[in-house]
Each structure stands twice: as structure tokens, then as C-alpha cells.
Amino acid sequence: MGSNDRKAKLSVVDYIKTDRELLIATVDLLLHILKKQREMEIDKPVIIERLSTTFSDFETNFSESIETDKKLSEELRIWTYKTYEYEKEKNVSVLRQLINEGYLTFTEIERYVVCPVCGSPSIRALFICPFCGSFKVNTTEIVQHTVCGFTDAKVKFWSKDELVCPSCGLRVKEEDLKILGRIFICENCNRTFRNPSIRFECLNYNTTLHSPKYKFDPLESKVRKIYGYNITKKGERLIFSDTILIDALSLLLSSYPDVIIFRGGDTKNFMEETFKIKELEFSAIIIKGTKAVALDVVGEEAIPFLVKAGVVSRTSMIYLLIVHPDSLRTLADLEKMHSNVRIVNALELSLDKLKDLVVSILSN
Ligand SMILES: [Zn+2]
Numbered sequence: 001m002g003s004n005d006r007k008a009k010l011s012v013v014d015y016i017k018t019d020r021e022l023l024i025a026t027v028d029l030l031l032h033i034l035k036k037q038r039e040m041e042i043d044k045p046v047i048i049e050r051l052s053t054t055f056s057d058f059e060t061n062f063s064e065s066i067e068t069d070k071k072l073s074e075e076l077r078i079w080t081y082k083t084y085e086y087e088k089e090k091n092v093s094v095l096r097q098l099i100n101e102g103y104l105t106f107t108e109i110e111r112y113v114v115c116p117v118c119g120s121p122s123i124r125a126l127f128i129c130p131f132c133g134s135f136k137v138n139t140t141e142i143v144q145h146t147v148c149g150f151t152d153a154k155v156k157f158w159s160k161d162e163l164v165c166p167s168c169g170l171r172v173k174e175e176d177l178k179i180l181g182r183i184f185i186c187e188n189c190n191r192t193f194r195n196p197s198i199r200f201e202c203l204n205y206n207t208t209l210h211s212p213k214y215k216f217d218p219l220e221s222k223v224r225k226i227y228g229y230n231i232t233k234k235g236e237r238l239i240f241s242d243t244i245l246i247d248a249l250s251l252l253l254s255s256y257p258d259v260i261i262f263r264g265g266d267t268k269n270f271m272e273e274t275f276k277i278k279e280l281e282f283s284a285i286i287i288k289g290t291k292a293v294a295l296d297v298v299g300e301e302a303i304p305f306l307v308k309a310g311v312v313s314r315t316s317m318i319y320l321l322i323v324h325p326d327s328l329r330t331l332a333d334l335e336k337m338h339s340n341v342r343i344v345n346a347l348e349l350s351l352d353k354l355k356d357l358v359v360s361i362l363s364n
């Protein structure tokens with residue numbers, strides 16, 4: 001019971017911090033949604049385009065089948081997460097948990113049919129004659145002979161190379177035929193029908209789960225739902241006021257052996273010991289040899305950072321500000337005023353880019 005209680009209380013933020021891959025993926029995900037949402041009209045949901053390697057078994061099948069169809073994967077790529085045991089006997093994905101805790105909202109955008117065996121969305125529809133089962137089904141115009149009122153598929157009027165009414169036997173001119181609509185006709189048994197039987201054929205030939213050209217009925221098929229996501233204010237604040245962005249960056253930088261990262265109170269100590277500046281704290285200070293970068297994540301409140309930048313300008317450090325788009329204008333002049341300030345628009349970032357930027361500053 002005790003361990004279950006603790007699991008139930010674990011928030012999604014606490015959870016992602018326990019897993020390097022999830023943390024990096026989630027931060028990139030939130031940055032990605034924020035960026036797309038800003039680029040598009042307000043409230044248009046973002047279809048998540050990146051494939052993660054951390055999938056549940058169920059989702060792995062799906063993603064693999066999408067990847068085997070290169071064209072489709074370009075149009076429709078889905079990001080899902082490894083599911084985890086959040087409550088006993090219940091798997092809840094990180095994505096769903098971000099929604100439950102109010103960081104994201106979601107709406108269903110569309111549904112499409114996938115192969116019930118391999119899960120591939122790459123399928124084609126076949127029309128089958130409901131009478132004889134032939135696939136030689138075509139569409140034709142349904143016409144009425146205006147002279148006698150007889151109505152049937154136009155192909156039934158063709159007699160050698162002229163039109164003859166099958167009912168009254170008169171030779172028919174095109175203008176004597178009134179087009180009433182279209183209908184299916186079977187070229188095997190010659191019967192017409194409004195609704196053909198439909199079968200699907202899976203076009204995924206790379207799977208070992210079924211033989212090539214595997215066919216299935218509509219009722220056997222599976223339907224996959226596509227969701228779009230919006231980031232909420234709470235989600236934005238998570239990126240800009242919580243420490244997860246720096247947590248994820250630190251993880252990426254931890255593979256560089258000669259890089260030292262100070263966080264929280266340690267940055268304050270570093271400032272006091274190195275520069276004799278008291279009570280100045282940063283999200284992080286990253287050091288390599290004699291080079292140091294002070295890093296802050298700036299949300300919607302930008303004013304305090306104007307003052308901070310002034311103080312940092314008296315040191316040998318580079319001051320790197322990762323800035324919420326709404327705060328960019330407030331801080332725009334800082335780069336001109338102080339040569340050691342770097343402003344980065346958070347929307348132009350991925351974690352990899354941010355890591356590369358920090359590494360390049362430290363190496364110059
Ligand atoms: Zn299949």
C-alpha cells in the first residue's frame with residue numbers, strides 16, 4: 001500500500017526527472033508544441049511530428065509500421081511515450097499525464113483505418129460485387145430513356161457501337177438520355193448496385209505478422225485516432241519557471257567530462273567566491289577551464305534580468321538568457337548594451353541546439 005501511495009502522488013514532472021530519456025523528450029516536446037502553436041493560428045492543435053524511441057509495446061507496432069511507409073511517415077508522424085506503471089495495473093503515458101495535470105490540452109483531429117494485424121496505416125480499399133464476389137467493379141452513369149422512362153446503367157444501352165434502349169428497343173441519341181446519377185456495376189455478372197462490398201488490402205510487405213496482400217473486412221479493421229495538442233499557460237510556466245529545461249540541458253552536457261555545472265545555491269556561492277558578488281543566483285553556471293556561462297530561463301517577467309545583466313557585465317562570464325517570446329522585446333537591447341550577453345529565443349531552440357550553443361561558447 002505504502003509504495004502505491006507514493007506512486008500515486010508522483011507528479012509527471014517528478015516522474016520524468018527519474019528518466020533521462022523521458023526528461024529530454026518531454027522538454028523537447030513542450031518546446032516543440034509551444035513553437036508550433038506560436039507559428040500557427042491561435043488554438044489550432046499541434047500534431048506532434050517527432051517519433052520517440054521510447055514506446056510502449058502497443059505503440060511500437062504502430063510507429064514501426066509508419067516508419068516502413070516513408071511517404072506516410074513524412075505526412076503523419078506521431079510522438080508517443082513509453083508508458084509506465086503510474087498506478088497499479090494501469091499504464092498511463094507521460095503524454096496523457098501532462099494532459100491530466102493541465103500542462104497540455106488535446107483534441108481529436110481525425111481517424112483512419114489501419115491493418116488489424118500489423119497496424120500499418122498503409123492500406124488500399126477494394127470494391128467487391130455483393131452478388132458474385134468479383135473485384136471487377138466499376139462506376140457508371142445511371143440514365144433514363146426520356147422517351148419510355150426506362151432507367152438503368154448507361155453501359156446497358158450500348159449495343160455494339162450505338163445506344164439502344166433495352167426496354168423499348170429504340171435507337172437512342174445522347175440527348176434522349178437523362179443522367180440521374182452514378183452507380184456501381186459489376187463487369188463480371190453485369191449487375192448494378194449502390195453499395196459495393198468493401199475489403200481492405202494491407203500494403204505493408206515488410207511485416208512478418210501476415211502474408212503479403214493480406215485482406216480484411218471493414219468490421220475487422222482497427223481505427224487509429226490522431227490527436228492534436230495545445231500547450232496551456234501552466235505548460236508554458238513549466239518550461240520557463242521550473243528547472244526542467246536546465247535539468248535536461250545538464251543531462252546532455254554531463255557527457256562532456258571537463259564541463260562543471262553549478263545549480264541553485266551553488267551558483268550563488270560561485271559568484272561570491274569568484275567575483276565577490278553577493279546574493280546573485282542563476283539557473284545554472286556552466287564552466288569549462290577558464291570559461292564560464294551563466295544561464296537563466298526568462299518567462300513573462302523580464303525586468304529583473306535587465307538588472308542582473310548589468311551585474312554580470314562586470315564579470316568575465318557570458319550571460320545566456322533563454323527567453324519566452326513575449327519577453328524578447330524587453331530584453332532586446334541587452335545584447336547591444338553588454339558584449340557578454342546572449343539572448344536566445346526559446347522558440348528557436350531544441351535541447352540539442354542549446355547544448356551546441358553552450359559548448360561552442362565554452363570552446364571559444
Ligand atoms: Zn498489415
Ligand SMILES: [Zn+2]
Pocket residue numbers: 129130131132133134186187188189190191
Ligand atoms: Zn458480380
Ligand SMILES: [Zn+2]
Pocket residue numbers: 145147148149150165166167168169170
Ligand atoms: Zn426506351
